[in-house]
Amino acid sequence: MDIEQVVNHDYCIGCGVCRAADPAIEIGLNKYGEYVANLNNSNIDGRRLASKICPFAENLNETEITDEIFSGQMQQEFIGRFSGLFAGYSLDDRELGSSGGIITYIIRQLLVSKKIDYAILARPRIADNIRGLEFSFDVVSSEVDVNSGATSFYYPVTYSEALEFIAKNPGRYAITGVPCFHKAIRLLKRQNPIYHERIQFQLGLVCGQLKSALYFEYLLRRAGVPTGKVESACFRRKDSKNRADEYFFEAIVQDNDSKKDIFRISNKQIGVNWGMGLFKPKACDYCDDVFAETADIAVMDGWLPHYVNDGRGTSLIVVRDKRLLDVLTGGREAGNLHLEDISAEEIVRSQQGGLNHRRKGLAYRLSLSTGKIPAKRVQPSSSFPLLFKFEQIIRLALRKTSRHAMVLQTKSGSGLLIFNVIMALQFFVYRIVQKLKRIFKTSTY
Numbered sequence: 452m453d454i455e456q457v458v459n460h461d462y463c464i465g466c467g468v469c470r471a472a473d474p475a476i477e478i479g480l481n482k483y484g485e486y487v488a489n490l491n492n493s494n495i496d497g498r499r500l501a502s503k504i505c506p507f508a509e510n511l512n513e514t515e516i517t518d519e520i521f522s523g524q525m526q527q528e529f530i531g532r533f534s535g536l537f538a539g540y541s542l543d544d545r546e547l548g549s550s551g552g553i554i555t556y557i558i559r560q561l562l563v564s565k566k567i568d569y570a571i572l573a574r575p576r577i578a579d580n581i582r583g584l585e586f587s588f589d590v591v592s593s594e595v596d597v598n599s600g601a602t603s604f605y606y607p608v609t610y611s612e613a614l615e616f617i618a619k620n621p622g623r624y625a626i627t628g629v630p631c632f633h634k635a636i637r638l639l640k641r642q643n644p645i646y647h648e649r650i651q652f653q654l655g656l657v658c659g660q661l662k663s664a665l666y667f668e669y670l671l672r673r674a675g676v677p678t679g680k681v682e683s684a685c686f687r688r689k690d691s692k693n694r695a696d697e698y699f700f701e702a703i704v705q706d707n708d709s710k711k712d713i714f715r716i717s718n719k720q721i722g723v724n725w726g727m728g729l730f731k732p733k734a735c736d737y738c739d740d741v742f743a744e745t746a747d748i749a750v751m752d753g754w755l756p757h758y759v760n761d762g763r764g765t766s767l768i769v770v771r772d773k774r775l776l777d778v779l780t781g782g783r784e785a786g787n788l789h790l791e792d793i794s795a796e797e798i799v800r801s802q803q804g805g806l807n808h809r810r811k812g813l814a815y816r817l818s819l820s821t822g823k824i825p826a827k828r829v830q831p832s833s834s835f836p837l838l839f840k841f842e843q844i845i846r847l848a849l850r851k852t853s854r855h856a857m858v859l860q861t862k863s864g865s866g867l868l869i870f871n872v873i874m875a876l877q878f879f880v881y882r883i884v885q886k887l888k889r890i891f892k893t894s895t896y
């Protein structure tokens with residue numbers, strides 16, 4: 452597939468890296484609240500260059516890229532290359548961080564020790580949309596600004612502005628991102644020496660799926676936030692007394708008397724939406740990199756029995772770059788980080804659900820596809836139990852229908868009645884499938 456086919460067949464994830472190759476490409480939100488590339492103004496030469504860095508176009512795959520950059524390191528089938536595996540947290544950043552605050556700690560250390568001049572991270576900003584708020588990549592150069600990015604933003608983001616900044620401003624950068632974004636950056640670095648020289652550290656987040664901007668609106672409505680502006684929001688507000696996987700979505704709204712109202716909904720109340728894949732871009736169903744294999748480090752939640760009971764949060768860490776390994780071990784020696792060694796098997800087990808969806812599930816989805824599909828490291832296969840296949844099909848339907856249902860809902864007014872009516876049958880069928888899985892003791896996600 453070239454970039455045109457990626458966009459035309461809905462596999463664009465909106466990373467915006469193609470714009471660094473061809474500035475005529477525009478990145479904007481579509482009606483489903485997903486960033487997508489618009490190629491209308493780009494010419495054949497521009498598209499050819501951009502095709503070479505698009506993570507969903509026919510290019511080097513993650514294994515081929517890492518064979519070049521991390522050769523000589525240990526290797527595991529799913530994790531990819533690595534030089535160290537840890538579980539732990541930052542004593543200072545754990546409270547704000549999504550899991551153990553490891554990424555926030557690393558960025559601050561890199562700035563303080565002058566190993567970088569700038570960090571590109573995601574954080575909230577005032578926006579010209581109905582909620583007056585969005586979450587986007589931003590450039591920070593002072594250690595005090597790093598905390599404003601701590602936590603995970605389940606919201607569409609794009610590198611397009613950040614890469615423009617990097618091109619115009621010489622210096623050394625660290626950049627956060629999900630796996631497919633890092634793959635695109637690696638491909639860009641192969642093409643353009645400026646980015647190769649300036650982007651010194653790629654900080655990866657393990658990724659199960661991205662969400663559209665409609666998910667944010669859905670959460671606001673589920674939490675009972677009235678229509679109108681939102682002052683701030685957090686997708687992962689922790690409660691240290693609960694388990695780590697029992698967190699809240701929280702929004703703060705200023706009322707007419709300048710009083711601040713806090714609205715919250717726990718992820719348990721939201722239900723099994725992660726497995727359902729509501730508001731997920733299509734590209735995420737055709738992705739086989741869970742562990743940000745091309746990033747210099749990959750950090751994830753401690754979804755293991757040993758860690759999940761501690762609501763303060765624990766990160767699991769796959770480190771590849773030697774300089775970042777030194778930052779971590781130095782932090783441990785200085786008493787700023789708590790780090791334990793962990794095995795590759797435990798790391799894999801912590802992401803088993805996501806891996807099943809992106810290996811066996813992907814193999815089945817690929818076998819179902821009739822049109823163009825991106826080249827994957829997984830081969831199409833339909834040799835799976837009937838219940839497993841049915842679950843994949845219902846998930847595809849849930850993803851597609853949720854996008855349309857929420858567009859209709861937002862056009863028709865407040866609440867979620869229309870959304871729930873449209874989704875009711877599929878929700879019902881999905882719950883039956885989950886019950887059958889429990890009865891037959893099968894696990895797919």
Ligand SMILES: Cc1cc2nc3c(=O)[nH]c(=O)nc-3n(C[C@H](O)[C@H](O)[C@H](O)COP(=O)(O)OP(=O)(O)OC[C@H]3O[C@@H](n4cnc5c(N)ncnc54)[C@H](O)[C@@H]3O)c2cc1C
Nearest residue numbers: 548549550551552553554555573600602604658659751752
């Ligand atoms: C969309 C998404 C899906 C994820 N899926 C999984 C999963 O399936 N399993 C799992 O174990 N972990 C997943 N994670 C990772 C997990 O939520 C934490 O981000 C990770 O454990 C790092 O936590 P931390 O406390 O060390 O990082 P923090 O100290 O909280 O720092 C996180 C850094 O990442 C940046 N950031 C936040 N959101 C984004 C974004 N969307 N794009 C780029 N940068 C961002 C922040 O600005 C911050 O600098 C996901 C994260 C995201 C954003």
Ligand code: SF4
Nearest residue numbers: 463464466467469505
């Ligand atoms: S490089 Fe990124 S934004 Fe551009 S077409 Fe590919 S996925 Fe979309």
Ligand code: SF4
Nearest residue numbers: 631658660661735738
């Ligand atoms: S699931 Fe894959 S395609 Fe989707 S955002 Fe994460 S890394 Fe990218």
